[in-house]
Amino acid sequence: MAIVTNPFTEEHELLRHSVRSFIEAEILPNVDEWEKNHYCSRDIFTKFGQQGFFGVSYPTQYGGSGMDLWAAAVVAEELAYANCGGLGMSLYAHTYLPLPLILAIGTEEQKQKYLAPALSGQMVAGLGITEPSGGSDVAGMLTKAEDKGDYWLINGSKMWITNGNLADFIVLVARTGEGHNLSLFIFDTKTEGFESIPVHNKLGMHSSDTGQLFFSDCKIPKSALLGEVNMGFYYLMGNIQEERLIAAITGTFAAEWALNKAKNYMNERKAFGREIGKFQVLRHKLAEMAIKVECCRSMAYRAMAEFIEKGPEAIKIISMAKAYVSETTLEVIHEAIQIHGGWGYMEDYGLARAWRDCRLMTIGAGTTEIMNEIIGKLVIDEVEHKRQVIKARVH
Numbered sequence: 001m002a003i004v005t006n007p008f009t010e011e012h013e014l015l016r017h018s019v020r021s022f023i024e025a026e027i028l029p030n031v032d033e034w035e036k037n038h039y040c041s042r043d044i045f046t047k048f049g050q051q052g053f054f055g056v057s058y059p060t061q062y063g064g065s066g067m068d069l070w071a072a073a074v075v076a077e078e079l080a081y082a083n084c085g086g087l088g089m090s091l092y093a094h095t096y097l098p099l100p101l102i103l104a105i106g107t108e109e110q111k112q113k114y115l116a117p118a119l120s121g122q123m124v125a126g127l128g129i130t131e132p133s134g135g136s137d138v139a140g141m142l143t144k145a146e147d148k149g150d151y152w153l154i155n156g157s158k159m160w161i162t163n164g165n166l167a168d169f170i171v172l173v174a175r176t177g178e179g180h181n182l183s184l185f186i187f188d189t190k191t192e193g194f195e196s197i198p199v200h201n202k203l204g205m206h207s208s209d210t211g212q213l214f215f216s217d218c219k220i221p222k223s224a225l226l227g228e229v230n231m232g233f234y235y236l237m238g239n240i241q242e243e244r245l246i247a248a249i250t251g252t253f254a255a256e257w258a259l260n261k262a263k264n265y266m267n268e269r270k271a272f273g274r275e276i277g278k279f280q281v282l283r284h285k286l287a288e289m290a291i292k293v294e295c296c297r298s299m300a301y302r303a304m305a306e307f308i309e310k311g312p313e314a315i316k317i318i319s320m321a322k323a324y325v326s327e328t329t330l331e332v333i334h335e336a337i338q339i340h341g342g343w344g345y346m347e348d349y350g351l352a353r354a355w356r357d358c359r360l361m362t363i364g365a366g367t368t369e370i371m372n373e374i375i376g377k378l379v380i381d382e383v384e385h386k387r388q389v390i391k392a393r394v395h
Contacts, residue, residue, distance in 0.1 A: 007070050007301060015056065015071055019078040022051055031084045034207035035353065038200045040087050042124065042166050045094065049121015054095050058103065062111055063119045069308055072096070073249050080253035083350050085357025086207030088250065093162035093208075094118065096246050097127035098171035101184060101239050105227035114169055114186055126163035128172040128187070128213060129236070131156070138173070138182070138233065143215065145174035145183060152185065152225070154193075154218040164211020165196045172215075173232055182232035185224045193218040204356030238312040243365045245300075245307055248321040251329040251361050252296040258336040258354055259289050265340055265349075282339060289332050296325045316378045323371035326361035333358055 008016075026047055034040045048054060056071040058064025065071070072095075079088035102115045117123040134140045143156025154174060161170070172187040189196070199210040227235055263286060266277035276282055303321040306314035333355045337344035344351045362368045377383040 007305070008074065009070075011067070012070055012074050015067070016074045016078060018051065019053060019075055022048075022053070023078060023082045027082055027084060027087060031082075031087070031207065034084075034087065036206075038198075038202075038206045040090055040166075040207045040209055044087065045091070045124050045166070046121040048091060049119060054091075054099075054121060055119035058099070058115075058119055062103070062116045069304060072246070073304060076246050076249045077253045080250040081257050083254070083257055083354055083357075084207060085250075085254065085354070085360075086205040089205055089357075089360075090163055090166075090208045092246055092250070093127065094125050096242055097162075097239070098125040098169075100242060101127075101171055101226060101235060102186070104239075105184075105235060106186075107223075109223070110186060110226065123168040124163055124166045126161055126167040126170045126211075128158045128161050128164075128170045130158060130160050132159040132212075138236065139180050141173060141175050141182060143172075143174045145176050145185060147176070148219075151219045151221055154185070154187070154215040154220060156215050158213040160199060161196075161211050161213055163209050164213050165198055166209045170213070171226060173236065176232075177230050180233040181230040182236075183229050184226040184232045184235055185220060186226050187218075187220060187224065191218045191220055204353070204359055206353075206356075240365065241307065241312045241315055241318050244318050244322040244371075245303055247361060247365050248296075248300040248303055248318070248325040251325040251358065252293065252300045254354060254358050255289075255293050255296055255325075255329040255332040258333045258351060259286070259293050261349070261351065262286060262289065262336040262339045265343075276339075285335055285339065289335050292328050292332055296328055299324055316375065319366075319371045319374045319378075322366065323368050323375065326368055326371075329358050329361060330355070 026044065030041070052065055053075055055062070055064030056067050056075060057069050058066075060066045076088075076092060079091065082088070099115055099118055102110055106115065114123065114125070118125045129138065131142060133142060143154070143158065146153040154172070156174065158164070164170075167189055169189060170187045172185045173182055174185060175181065176183040187194075193216040195214045195216070196211040199212055202210060263277075266282055266286065267275055269276045299317075299321040303314065303317045306317050333351060337351045337355060340349055340351060343349055346352065
């Protein structure tokens with residue numbers, strides 16, 4: 001595997017400029033309001049889709065741009081650098097959680113009905129996995145889908161679902177047998193018996209729509225099945241690598257944002273007759289932060305390159321990147337707050353929000369402990385990663 005230093009082409013940089021301009025015009029002026037109201041406007045999905053940013057790495061036949069996954073990294077990086085973690089999570093939870101599954105295993109009818117409108121921003125999507133009784137234990141899922149001959153009957157609940165209240169449809173994971181026998185369904189949120197309620201009491205990600213979902217005798221058509229019956233667990237294990245990869249990219253640039261915030265403050269703030277950036281203790285602290293950011297970038301880019309080459313089988317480096325970047329991002333933001341002193345503790349400088357939002361990184365998409373368990377099996381126990389995952393890739 002070659003070392004990845006700068007994977008971006010002129011086309012990628014043009015995309016970066018477009019995304020950055022959009023963020024400056026449409027997102028940054030509204031962030032404070034969204035954070036205060038614990039809500040992001042559905043209108044932003046429409047505008048984001050109209051610009052083509054949802055579909056940068058999706059096929060042109062469904063309204064995408066047909067670019068590579070490095071284009072997806074560009075969008076994730078710019079959203080992270082905007083320091084609006086909640087909105088960024090909502091946007092990429094729409095783009096890179098449910099939609100790759102539809103692209104990979106959906107019928108042509110499902111792709112035209114759901115994928116294309118979602119990429120254009122006409123529909124909002126979510127992924128329904130986590131339940132109140134368990135997070136990382138996907139195999140312990142309780143929500144059930146019963147085959148009633150002419151339809152599927154859904155009963156159960158989901159918790160902490162991003163876009164749960166805004167979504168027009170959810171790729172729903174439900175039990176259709178014992179053990180790992182799970183199946184995926186495209187669930188229309190207008191279905192009778194479905195209810196969602198907002199979850200507001202979160203530490204961070206305030207501008208992200210989060211919902212608790214309830215399914216009470218919901219009848220959905222047989223055509224709602226996504227892929228094959230009882231193969232949902234393996235579809236998810238393939239798709240979740242992409243979620244963890246995007247998390248590593250996002251964390252890297254959140255850390256870089258905090259690093260630059262601290263550097264600028266050190267050059268402006270004066271104490272004891274000189275800029276605090278002249279004090280060795282702070283210069284060394286910033287140097288250590290810069291080293292950590294570069295290590296995060298190297299791991300995230302290496303994981304991206306290997307994922308492009310191997311798909312979900314790049315599980316080891318992706319798990320390493322997710323674990324390392326998640327923990328290191330919090331360390332860098334912590335030090336940036338410390339450098340700012342009392343101002344870092346205030347909302348005015350944005351670091352408090354950055355810390356709150358990034359705290360989720362060590363929990364969401366697989367906790368650090370789960371990542372370490374995966375890494376331990378692959379490195380210490382030398383367990384071979386079996387080719388059981390079904391590749392769900394956006395290119």
